[in-house]
Amino acid sequence: MEESLFLTVLITGMFLVCAGLGIAILLSPSSFNAQKGQAYECGIPTHGTSWMQFKVGYYLYAILYLLFDVEAVFLFPWSTVVRQLGTPGLISILFFLLILGLGLAYAWRKGALKWK
Numbered sequence: 708m709e710e711s712l713f714l715t716v717l718i719t720g721m722f723l724v725c726a727g728l729g730i731a732i733l734l735s736p737s738s739f740n741a742q743k744g745q746a747y748e749c750g751i752p753t754h755g756t757s758w759m760q761f762k763v764g765y766y767l768y769a770i771l772y773l774l775f776d777v778e779a780v781f782l783f784p785w786s787t788v789v790r791q792l793g794t795p796g797l798i799s800i801l802f803f804l805l806i807l808g809l810g811l812a813y814a815w816r817k818g819a820l821k822w823k
Contacts, residue, residue, distance in 0.1 A: 767819045778807050
């Protein structure tokens with residue numbers, strides 16, 4: 708009973724996705740214009756090539772921000788059940804914060820946080 712229900716839902720889902728994509732391909736207007744392939748930035752025409760190099764510092768900041776932002780998100784579920792976890796939960800989150808702090812200290816020591 709459960710297997711047939713699962714297969715029915717799976718097949719129906721695949722059919723609806725394929726039908727939606729097929730209808731969109733059939734009904735959507737399609738035309739190619741050279742202007743469509745150009746880079747677009749807030750309505751301002753671009754000057755020169757859109758391929759240019761950026762300093763690696765921008766990428767380091769972005770990666771560090773994502774790293775610490777994602778790790779900070781892990782604190783929210785923990786904070787909702789902190790009383791139920793007790794002392795082992797507190798010790799585990801302190802260990803987590805220690806590793807997070809060591810990562811920040813390492814990035815700081817390597818100079819990844821200096822804006823040059």
